[in-house]
Amino acid sequence: MSYYFTILSPTDTPIFNIAFGTSKGGGDGIARFRFPDTAQYMNQFIIHSSLDILEEAQWTNGGMYLKHIDTYPPASAYISAFLTPSGTRFLLLHQPPQLPTSGSSSTLGASSLLASGTTRSSSSVAANPTSAQTEEAVRQFMNEVYESFVKTAMSPFYRQGMEIRSPVFRGKITAAGKKWL
Amino acid sequence: MAAPPRHVSMLSISNSNAGTPQSASSDKPQTPQPPSTPQQASGLRVPSNRKTIYDRHLNRSRNAELSRASFAYLFAEMVTYAQRRVTGIQDLEKRLNEQGYPLGLRLLDLLFYRSTSTSSSALSSSSTSSSPPNRPLRILPLLHLIHGPLWRLLFQRSADALEHSVSPDTPNEYMITDNDPLVNTYISVPREMNMLNCAAYIAGVIEGVCDGCGFEAKVSAHNQPTEMWPSRTVFLLRFGDSVMEREKVLERSGIK
Numbered sequence: 102m103s104y105y106f107t108i109l110s111p112t113d114t115p116i117f118n119i120a121f122g123t124s125k126g127g128g129d130g131i132a133r134f135r136f137p138d139t140a141q142y143m144n145q146f147i148i149h150s151s152l153d154i155l156e157e158a159q160w161t162n163g164g165m166y167l168k169h170i171d172t173y174p175p176a177s178a179y180i181s182a183f184l185t186p187s188g189t190r191f192l193l194l195h196q197p198p199q200l201p202t203s204g205s206s207s208t209l210g211a212s213s214l215l216a217s218g219t220t221r222s223s224s225s226v227a228a229n230p231t232s233a234q235t236e237e238a239v240r241q242f243m244n245e246v247y248e249s250f251v252k253t254a255m256s257p258f259y260r261q262g263m264e265i266r267s268p269v270f271r272g273k274i275t276a277a278g279k280k281w282l
Numbered sequence: 283m284a285a286p287p288r289h290v291s292m293l294s295i296s297n298s299n300a301g302t303p304q305s306a307s308s309d310k311p312q313t314p315q316p317p318s319t320p321q322q323a324s325g326l327r328v329p330s331n332r333k334t335i336y337d338r339h340l341n342r343s344r345n346a347e348l349s350r351a352s353f354a355y356l357f358a359e360m361v362t363y364a365q366r367r368v369t370g371i372q373d374l375e376k377r378l379n380e381q382g383y384p385l386g387l388r389l390l391d392l393l394f395y396r397s398t399s400t401s402s403s404a405l406s407s408s409s410t411s412s413s414p415p416n417r418p419l420r421i422l423p424l425l426h427l428i429h430g431p432l433w434r435l436l437f438q439r440s441a442d443a444l445e446h447s448v449s450p451d452t453p454n455e456y457m458i459t460d461n462d463p464l465v466n467t468y469i470s471v472p473r474e475m476n477m478l479n480c481a482a483y484i485a486g487v488i489e490g491v492c493d494g495c496g497f498e499a500k501v502s503a504h505n506q507p508t509e510m511w512p513s514r515t516v517f518l519l520r521f522g523d524s525v526m527e528r529e530k531v532l533e534r535s536g537i538k
Contacts, residue, residue, distance in 0.1 A: 184417065186390045251395045252335050
């Protein structure tokens with residue numbers, strides 16, 4: 102599973118992003134997206150396109166973790182969202198690894214059911230993007246990011262909407278990703 | 283180059299400070315503080331105890347209370363600073379409001395962080411009893427959040443009253459009353475400025491909280507003294523039209 106994580110300010114400014122791969126089940130933590138040539142901008146594009154759905158979900162669900170909100174079938178990308186009370190958005194794109202046998206499931210389009218069906222064999226977080234365990238793991242990850250984010254926001258030198266450049270923050274996010282995803 | 287004489291003088295200074303650098307400075311004469319260079323390279327200054335803000339925890343321990351005197355002093359300085367280049371009372375209140383606004387945005391995140399991480403009901407004790415607190419979606423939960431948890435976070439007690447405007451012309455106006463605001467305890471306003479209320483700072487905090495939650499609002503502080511409470515202050519919250527419209531839509535779809 103490969104991940105792309107972005108933090109967006111309430112005014113849609115990207116303030117942090119990171120790409121990483123799973124560390125569970127022998128993963129090495131390096132992102133391997135399905136379409137590596139276009140991943141760099143397509144991931145951002147897919148994540149930002151889910152903002153409309155997020156803004157709808159925001160007023161029907163009072164929780165901070167809004168769970169899996171959007172799917173982009175052509176890249177089989179799943180998007181989970183977390184909304185801080187002050188309106189900062191954490192968006193995580195996750196893409197299960199390409200299965201060597203199932204060429205059909207990725208090209209079929211709306212394939213979330215198919216994908217979860219074909220990967221039943223391994224129940225790990227990595228292979229099953231809509232399962233309850235994945236939701237729980239993402240929630241834990243988001244909560245840890247939230248903690249670091251609040252610490253950043255409490256700094257008197259940080260204003261809302263500023264890019265987060267701290268290498269310590271990046272390290273914290275990487276560690277959280279390693280721990281939960 | 284003027285290096286040799288400077289080097290000599292530096293050597294003599296370091297000699298007078300401590301005896302050890304003699305050999306080090308003879309090896310590398312031009313690097314007076316070698317340990318700082320690797321930290322400079324990463325662009326981050328790490329505190330000497332290696333604890334960055336990310337290593338500290340955000341929950342307030344029971345005894346870590348702030349001195350009221352130091353707060354009063356700091357706040358007095360803030361008022362003086364704001365007063366330095368203003369044209370009138372309204373301008374001064376606006377500046378105080380702007381100082382409070384970013385604090386409100388931050389407090390919001392901190393408040394929710396603390397109420398999620400500590401399962402104790404210190405913050406979420408009011409009407410909403412479920413342990414993971416929800417973001418306020420409607421005006422009333424937002425006002426309860428300000429009246430209860432936010433006030434307790436700031437002042438260790440709830441605000442004294444929460445009212446809705448009775449006039450049918452202004453359904454978007456709400457009032458939160460504090461009988462004795464902490465910020466005004468040590469401030470006596472001169473007679474010629476008797477319209478001024480320095481709790482405009484707190485009004486700014488409230489405005490930041492409302493705005494952060496997605497409720498566009500204008501908040502102002504007004505003096506309403508009574509016999510018993512001479513510094514009684516009413517915070518008037520005026521929500522914008524977009525908020526009132528959304529409120530209607532959410533009411534129709536049954537969201538609380």
